[in-house]
Amino acid sequence: MTTLNLLYFARLRDALGCGQETLTLDGAATVASLLDALRARGGVWAEQLDAARSFRVAVNQTVAHAGQALADGDEVAIFPPVTGG
Secondary structure (H helix, E strand, O other), rough: OOOEEEEHHHHHHHHHOOOOOEEEEOOOOEEEHHHHHOOOOHHHHHOOOOOOOEEEEEHHHHHHHHOOOOOOOOOOEEEEOOOOO
């Protein structure tokens, strides 16, 4: 089992109705399996985290890819891309 500390930012925090949560996944955990578990909640979760939507994932404050393994206690942030000028 892998327990993760999840953080949601900007439009995701607003749409999902929470800024953080703790989630436990069974088996080998990756960024992709985490996103699949969140999408499986359906509704706004599936809509906002759809693969066609634009968002980023960081693990322990480093941008991560879908295949990255997750370890117990990791902090996973999910956020829209940031633009600036």
